[in-house]
Amino acid sequence: MAQTTGTMAATPVNRGMNRRDFLKVSGAGLAGVALLGVAGCGGGGGGSEGGSGEFIFSFGPDTSGSLQEVVKRFNKENKGKYTAKYREMPADTGQYFDKVRTQFQAGGGDIDLIGGDVIWPAQFAANGWILDLSDKFTEEDRADFLPGPVESNTYEDKVYGVPWFTDAGMLYYRKDLLDKNGIKEAPKTWDELKDAAKQVTEAEGTKYGFVFQGSQYEGGVVNGLEYINSYGGQVLDENDASKVVIDSPESSEGLSIAASMIEEGVSPQAVTNFTETESQTTFLNGDAVFCRNWPYMYALAADPDESKIKQEQIGVAPLPAGSAESVSGLGGWNFYINAASDPETQDAAYEFVKFCTSPEIQKFRALNGSFLPTLKSLYEDKEILDAVPVIALAGDALANTQPRPVSPAYSDMSLKMAEQFNAAFKGDVSPDEAVKTLQGELQDIADQAS
Amino acid sequence: MTTAPREKKRGGWLKEEFGNPERRTAYYMVLPALLIIMIVAVYPVLNSIWLSLHAATITATGEFVGFENYVEMFGNDDFISGLKNTVIFTVVSVFFEFIIGLGIALAINRAFRGRGLVRAAVLVPWAFPTVISAAMWRLMFQDQIGVINYVANGIGLISEPILSDATLLLIGSILVDVWKTTPFMALLLLAGLQTIPGEVYEAARVDGANVLQRFFLITMPLLKSTILVAVLFRTMDSYRVFDLFWVMSNRQLESLSTFVYQGVRISQLQFAQGNAAAVFIFVTAFLLALFFIYGLGMQTSTED
Numbered sequence: 001m002a003q004t005t006g007t008m009a010a011t012p013v014n015r016g017m018n019r020r021d022f023l024k025v026s027g028a029g030l031a032g033v034a035l036l037g038v039a040g041c042g043g044g045g046g047g048s049e050g051g052s053g054e055f056i057f058s059f060g061p062d063t064s065g066s067l068q069e070v071v072k073r074f075n076k077e078n079k080g081k082y083t084a085k086y087r088e089m090p091a092d093t094g095q096y097f098d099k100v101r102t103q104f105q106a107g108g109g110d111i112d113l114i115g116g117d118v119i120w121p122a123q124f125a126a127n128g129w130i131l132d133l134s135d136k137f138t139e140e141d142r143a144d145f146l147p148g149p150v151e152s153n154t155y156e157d158k159v160y161g162v163p164w165f166t167d168a169g170m171l172y173y174r175k176d177l178l179d180k181n182g183i184k185e186a187p188k189t190w191d192e193l194k195d196a197a198k199q200v201t202e203a204e205g206t207k208y209g210f211v212f213q214g215s216q217y218e219g220g221v222v223n224g225l226e227y228i229n230s231y232g233g234q235v236l237d238e239n240d241a242s243k244v245v246i247d248s249p250e251s252s253e254g255l256s257i258a259a260s261m262i263e264e265g266v267s268p269q270a271v272t273n274f275t276e277t278e279s280q281t282t283f284l285n286g287d288a289v290f291c292r293n294w295p296y297m298y299a300l301a302a303d304p305d306e307s308k309i310k311q312e313q314i315g316v317a318p319l320p321a322g323s324a325e326s327v328s329g330l331g332g333w334n335f336y337i338n339a340a341s342d343p344e345t346q347d348a349a350y351e352f353v354k355f356c357t358s359p360e361i362q363k364f365r366a367l368n369g370s371f372l373p374t375l376k377s378l379y380e381d382k383e384i385l386d387a388v389p390v391i392a393l394a395g396d397a398l399a400n401t402q403p404r405p406v407s408p409a410y411s412d413m414s415l416k417m418a419e420q421f422n423a424a425f426k427g428d429v430s431p432d433e434a435v436k437t438l439q440g441e442l443q444d445i446a447d448q449a450s
Numbered sequence: 451m452t453t454a455p456r457e458k459k460r461g462g463w464l465k466e467e468f469g470n471p472e473r474r475t476a477y478y479m480v481l482p483a484l485l486i487i488m489i490v491a492v493y494p495v496l497n498s499i500w501l502s503l504h505a506a507t508i509t510a511t512g513e514f515v516g517f518e519n520y521v522e523m524f525g526n527d528d529f530i531s532g533l534k535n536t537v538i539f540t541v542v543s544v545f546f547e548f549i550i551g552l553g554i555a556l557a558i559n560r561a562f563r564g565r566g567l568v569r570a571a572v573l574v575p576w577a578f579p580t581v582i583s584a585a586m587w588r589l590m591f592q593d594q595i596g597v598i599n600y601v602a603n604g605i606g607l608i609s610e611p612i613l614s615d616a617t618l619l620l621i622g623s624i625l626v627d628v629w630k631t632t633p634f635m636a637l638l639l640l641a642g643l644q645t646i647p648g649e650v651y652e653a654a655r656v657d658g659a660n661v662l663q664r665f666f667l668i669t670m671p672l673l674k675s676t677i678l679v680a681v682l683f684r685t686m687d688s689y690r691v692f693d694l695f696w697v698m699s700n701r702q703l704e705s706l707s708t709f710v711y712q713g714v715r716i717s718q719l720q721f722a723q724g725n726a727a728a729v730f731i732f733v734t735a736f737l738l739a740l741f742f743i744y745g746l747g748m749q750t751s752t753e754d
Binding site for chain 2: 426
C-alpha cells in the first residue's frame, strides 16, 4: 500500500482517490470518536426560584412510604408558609452522589436540601457547596443526638449536617446453635468468635463459621476499618486530619485477624467477594453461625421467602472487640443544605430538617420503616423497643460507632483502602505490607487534597 | 499511484468541486450533519486533548503541564493493569470469536433443514444486554450457588473461588465475551460468505481443487474485506470493554475504560489522569483503525 495520509486537501491528485482518502480518514476518525469517553460536561442550573418558602428536597426512593407521608404532613402543617418538594434520586448511593456532585459543579443546581450519605459532608464542605450549620444546629441541639453521626457531619470543627437516621455494623449470631453447644452469650472478642465458630461448625455441620463483607468496594472498607479500629488502629490522626497514621502495629493486627478468619477456614475463601447480599443470603439460608451486617437484615428474617431461619433463632450483639474496644462502622443519612440557595429558601429547608429530626417524626419513621433514630432519647422509648426489637438490640452497637475518615478526598482514599483491604483478606499481601502501602498512598492523597 | 502535476489547473480541486452544481448541492446537504459532528464529536475530542495537557480538576482547567499527566498515568499501577487486562482481553477474545465465528458461519452457510431456526438461535446470546448477561454469569461463577464454580472445583480444575482471583476473573470475562459476541462475528461473516457466488466454487471443483484449496484460495481472499470489517468492529468494541468487567467482577477487574471512569467520576483527584487515559484510548483506537485501513487494506467504501 503506497498511499499516504495527509495529502487530501493539499494536492490535486486524482479526484476519486482523493475523496476516498477523505472518507477513509474520516471513517477512522469517527470510529475513534465513538471510543472517546467524553470527560467533561456541564449543565445549566443555579439557584431556586426562592421567596415563596418552596424548596426542593432530594433523597433516594423510600419503599416504606413513610417519607412521602412525612413530606405530606409537613406541607399540611406549614400551609402557606413552606412547601417541601420531594425529588427522588437513585437508590445507589454512588450514583446519587455523582448526580448531586455534577449539579454542584455546574453551579449549584436546584436542589436546596439534600438527604445524603454520612460519607459526603467533607467532600461537599471542602468545596464550599453545602452550608455551615454550626449556628443553626447548636451545641445544645447536638447534645441530644448520638455522637457518631454528629461527628460524621463535622469537618474542620464546623458542623455541616444534621443526622437524620443511622446505621451500624452488628454481629448476628445463631442463638439456637450457640445455646445447644453451651455457649451462653455472644462472643466478646474476635478470638472468642473464632473459637465459638469452630466449635459450632464442627458439632452442627454448619457450612461456615463467620461471614462478612470482604469484597473490594465501600462495604469492604467499612469492614476493614472495623477490624482496624477494634485493635486501636486509626486512618487519620485525631488532632490533625491531614496526617495519615494507618501504618501502625494496631492496624496490621486488625487486618491479620480478618485474614486469619479465612486462613483458618472460619470464613469461606469466597467471603473476599461478598457484599451485603451474599452475606445475607448465606446467613439467612442457615449456612453460617455468625454474620456481620447492618440492622436491615433482622427484619428480613421474619419473611419465610427471604429466610430459612426464624427471628427467634437469631441473636444480635455489638461486633467483637480486638485488643481495644468494639467499634461499629457508621452508616446512615444526614441533611445538608445547598450553599448556593438563597437564605430564605435555606431557612425554609432548615424548618423541614427540624421537623424531620424531631422526636415525633423520628419515632414515626422508626415504627414505619425501621429507620434507626439519631436521638438518644428514643432508644429508651418503650413503644419503639417493643415494636422494633432490632433497635433495642442495636442500641449498644450504636454507642460505639466510628465514622469513616473525614476527608475531602474520601472517594480516592476509599478506592485505595478497598484495594488493599481486599488483598489482605485474600492473603495476596501481608497485613503489614497492606498498611505500609496504604500509609504512602493515603498520605499522597491527603497532601494533594489540602 | 501517480500524483498529477501540482499546477495542472488553477484553483485546484476546491474550485472544481464547488464549480460543479451537483457536487455543490451534495456539500450543502451534508453540511448540517458535518456541523453537528463538529459540535458533538470533534469539539469534545479536541477539548479533551487540550484538557489532558493541563493540571485539570473537575471544575477548573488548571495550569498547563505539558505531558505530565501522561507520564504520571504510565506510572500508575492501576492504569498499567487496566492496559494489560484490556490488551489481553481484546487479543484473546477477538481471536477466539473470529475462529469460532468463522466455523459457525461456514456451517450455517450450507443449506440444511431448520437453517433459519439455527441462525436465529445462535443470535440469542448476542441479543442479551451485556450487563444482564454479565450479572447472570457472575451468579454462575459465584461460589455459593454458581454451577461453574462447583463443577470446576469438583473436577479439580481450580482450587479457589473464581470471583476471588484476578486471573480467573479475566479468563472468565474472555469466556463470557466469546460466548456473547461470537454470534455477531458469525453473522457478519455469513453475510460475506453469501456474497461469494456459487459458480466460483463450481469452477474450482471442475478444475480439481480440493476442500482446503477452495477454502484458502477462494473463500478466504473473497471474504477478506468482510473479515477486516468484522475484526475491526470487534476489536474496537473489546478495546473499550467496560460493562462486562464492571458487572461481572463487581468492579474488581480493571480495564482502560474503568480507569477513565474512576478518574473522572469517582476520584476527586485523578480527573486529569482519567482524562489523559480517555485521550489515550481515543488515539490508540484511531491508530488501530488506520492500521486496519492502510496496513491491511480494508475497504471503507464501495466506490471504485
